[in-house]
Amino acid sequence: MWSTSALLFVALMSGTPHRAAAPTSCPVASGGVRMTGGDVYDGPVEENAILVPDSARTMRGTEVSTWDVRTTYAAGRQIYLSCEYASRPKVxxxxxxxxxxxxxSDGRPAKALACR
Structure with missing residues (x-):
């Protein structure tokens, strides 16, 4: 078995930097305040191009909305998420x-907005 320090040494010496993946979801909470809602944008939020969900349904009492965003990337644009919190600034x-x-998903106790 390798020790944690040995694994860390090998990782540092391998020459390949390890970077955490960029977030693809809204934080569940901001400053201790739970998420209250969110939107998906085609491009920067300042452009106000909010996307309408491709589907919306209720699953086991939870409202779920889904967006197919492949065409946004195919057109050379990017997706942005706007995450809302009751008494905190949007993220x-x-x-x-x-x-x-x-x-x-408008789940209880926590709402979630994620892309994959």
Missing amino acids: TIRVSRAVRTCRY
Whole structure:
């Protein structure tokens, strides 16, 4: 078995930097305040190009909306998420890697907006 320090040494010496993947979902909470909603944008939020979900349904009492965003990337544009919190500023996330779908669930106790 390798020790944690040995694994860390090998990783550092391998010459390949390891970077965490960019976030593709809204944080569940911001400053201790839970998420209250979110939107999916075709391009930067400032352009106000909010996408309408391709489907919306209720699953086991939870409202779920889904967006197929492949055409946005095919057109050379990017997806941005706007995450809303009751008494906190909105959080904007640029989805830096191409994804196929984004999904919002109005679950209880927590809401979620994620792309993959």
